[in-house]
């Protein structure tokens with residue numbers, strides 16, 4: 001983990017959110033994130049997790065809420081620390097990935113990009129309104145109830161990545177079993193939505209209860225095997 005500066009090159013509107021594209025020599029791998037300081041304050045606990053929505057050799061993009069977007073503009077430098085967390089395994093070539101999101105799929109998009117770049121395919125199932133026109137047209141999209149859509153699409157997927165409210169994990173897991181039967185443990189990964197103010201395993205705020213005991217999302221995650229999330 002190290003500290004670096006990221007330079008905002010341009011902004012893009014994604015519905016009500018703002019996607020900022022940064023040049024940086026600190027680039028997280030899919031599954032990892034950065035801790036960013038958007039203001040000059042020196043309190044380390046004022047950093048916020050920045051999950052990439054796009055990853056390139058020269059930098060990354062990340063989405064901001066309207067409240068934070070006032071702090072970001074082309075030409076602005078932000079201070080980042082990272083990469084934080086454990087990367088998810090590389091997506092094999094020609095793999096078909098299924099992305100499952102209840103509201104915002106942005107943090108899953110680098111996984112779709114990696115699958116498509118390696119000759120595979122990506123399907124997104126989502127239950128809430130989202131500016132679908134902003135997505136890579138190569139991503140197949142279905143909108144509707146997540147357990148039902150999971151049951152329909154899981155059998156054809158080689159890997160599944162989930163970003164949704166904790167209450168949906170169990171119904172989605174049941175749909176995966178219904179569709180696919182018993183799958184290997186590394187078949188489906190779910191992102192923890194815990195707050196992660198320190199990112200180094202020091203504060204305990206990101207503790208996640210798993211079938212293997214309590215884990216820290218910032219060190220052991222933030223993606224966990226979905227079968228392990230209690």
Ligand code: FES
Nearest residue numbers: 199201203204218
């Ligand atoms: S964010 Fe502090 S322990 Fe994980």
